[in-house]
Amino acid sequence: MGSLVTFYEWNTPCSGYQPESVGNWHIKKREIKSGTTMVVDAMSMDAVLFPKAVTVTILREGERDKNDTESVWMSDTPMEYFKAWELVARSHGNVLVGGLGLGLFIHLLRNRKDIGTITVIEKSPEVVQLVSKYLPKDIEIICGDFMQEIFNLEEAEREFDTVIADMWKNDAEEDFISDCRGVMDDCYPCATQLFWAVQKDIDDEVSRYAIHSLKGEELSRFESSAMDIVRG
DSSP states (O other), X not given: OOOEEEOSOOOOTTTTOXXXXXXXXEEEXXXXXXXXXXXXXXXXXXXXXXXXXXXXXXXEESOTTOOOSTTEEEEOOHHHHHXXXXXXXXXXXXXXXXXXXXXXXXXXXXXXXXXXXXXXXESOHHHHHHHGGXXXXXXXXXXXXXXXXXXXXXXXXXXXXXEEEOOOOGXXXXXXXXXXXXXXXXXXXXXXXXXXXXXXXXXXXXXXXXXXXXXXXXXXXXXXXXXXXXXX
């Protein structure tokens, strides 16, 4: 194992959320037992260790008391918290977020004093009702489908410098992400585009494309510089 960080407590902006249900959606608490190690793979951390029991907050769809992982849409575990911070660190200007979840992205973005407006598109009115009360008052929430509402915003000449897709679709994830990238390219091609959970794969794809596009003398200089870095 690589870097292992110990946390004796765990508190996030979602820790103060109270258990509640609206329709088929639920905010619940889950105890993480003492001695638990959780994978993070973000912010230069491979995993975290909790020597004492801690509590995390989860957003679940479906049966309230079910304990399966498939119906959990979001939680504030270290993996999700620190991966969100990685994308927040790359954000700038006016930000559009697709997907509300527990609102973790919103809290972290608002901690950045240099971030301008924050607009969220969320499909579920139940999620909006559950979570909006905990968000900063200056956040704009649009209840609707991301694929349509982003076009409406573009037609209204709304400007965004960063677009974050914090959405998930288990049954067709690859096609769904591809569709998201397509509408983001159509509406906000100059914005920084960031994607929850698959950003590393996208970054790797962009890097491979950039390397393959190098030719002749440019490629030789890149390979020479890379070897110098490896040699130290």
